[in-house]
Amino acid sequence: MADEYDLIIIGSGPAGLTAALYSGRQQLKTLVLEKTLIGGMGSVVPHMENYPGFEEISGKQLIELMKKQALKYADIQDRVEVKKIEVDSEDKYIIHTTKDTYRAGAVILATGSRHRELGVQGEGEFLGRGVAYCATCDGPLFIDRKVLVVGGGNSAVQQAVYLDDIGVLVALAHRRDNLRAENYLQALLKEREIPIIWNSTVEEIRGDMKVESVLLNNRITGEHKDLPIDGVFIAVGEIPSSQLARKLGVELNKNGYIVTDKAQRTNVRRIYAAGDITDGVNQWVVACSEGAVAALSAYDDLQIKK
Numbered sequence: 001m002a003d004e005y006d007l008i009i010i011g012s013g014p015a016g017l018t019a020a021l022y023s024g025r026q027q028l029k030t031l032v033l034e035k036t037l038i039g040g041m042g043s044v045v046p047h048m049e050n051y052p053g054f055e056e057i058s059g060k061q062l063i064e065l066m067k068k069q070a071l072k073y074a075d076i077q078d079r080v081e082v083k084k085i086e087v088d089s090e091d092k093y094i095i096h097t098t099k100d101t102y103r104a105g106a107v108i109l110a111t112g113s114r115h116r117e118l119g120v121q122g123e124g125e126f127l128g129r130g131v132a133y134c135a136t137c138d139g140p141l142f143i144d145r146k147v148l149v150v151g152g153g154n155s156a157v158q159q160a161v162y163l164d165d166i167g168v169l170v171a172l173a174h175r176r177d178n179l180r181a182e183n184y185l186q187a188l189l190k191e192r193e194i195p196i197i198w199n200s201t202v203e204e205i206r207g208d209m210k211v212e213s214v215l216l217n218n219r220i221t222g223e224h225k226d227l228p229i230d231g232v233f234i235a236v237g238e239i240p241s242s243q244l245a246r247k248l249g250v251e252l253n254k255n256g257y258i259v260t261d262k263a264q265r266t267n268v269r270r271i272y273a274a275g276d277i278t279d280g281v282n283q284w285v286v287a288c289s290e291g292a293v294a295a296l297s298a299y300d301d302l303q304i305k306k
């Protein structure tokens, strides 16, 4: 017999944990399923200054607080991957995972996104041997060593500033001549005097047993340069983790993000979506808001059904 819940939330980032809090407080029997570790990509944010109520806090600290609060109202299971979702004869969702099978009246997809790869030679080969995607996870391995952060968005600049903070010798390479990152982050980059290699793409990551250099291409001059380096942190955006949604027939936009209405309902009955898996502003506070709305919509719909 599958364990029965009113609502199952897939993903335990800021959206999933907030949904759990709101759902549990409405006395829906709630379960959160997380494929990796609680917090997902939220845990690797080095520091935030724009989450209301906290002048400065790291993603890891905030996830710990949110997890503790959510656990008062919901069950949470980590390292459990959802493999398949079906509908049974009683119109309930059957959720098959790598461990157990669950049954629920409604599902919130808060599956977030994953790192986009650069797709250059050497990237896969040197993963964990100089190639990294997470500064807070791998940065301490590079103290007093030279690394290149690739990208021009908030994540790239945040990672560069964090690496500089912990004593890594960091430079940033961006493919254009201006950054996409928010102004306050750009100001931090300037304040720390972190060098920026403009108009440049990484064409290849080179080494023997570990990363030794990157081949840079200046897109304006066409000049190629072999830059000696110990590590490459890649922060060139995210790809929505929408495989489960796709299989369920949930409508996705052209970039693979889930389409919802204002109440976070998808086109599939009693399936909701919240957080980075939906398109729009990718901010912690927005993910929390969407998680709360999704949970309250599920509550409304489940009450109507009863």
Ligand code: NAP
Pocket: 050, 118, 150, 151, 152, 153, 154, 155, 156, 158, 174, 175, 176, 179, 180, 201, 235, 236, 237, 238, 281, 282, 283, 284
């Ligand atoms: P992003 O904003 O999409 O930026 C990706 C960066 O990588 C862009 O500068 C892009 O260059 C560059 N890029 C993409 N493909 C590339 C390639 N093949 N080669 C070289 N460069 C490449 O991604 P993100 O920084 O990961 O952020 C994702 C979302 O999370 C955003 O909405 C962001 O605002 C949000 N976020 C917010 C915070 C915060 O609130 N502080 C922190 C982190 C992330 P172009 O600029 O030329 O396109």
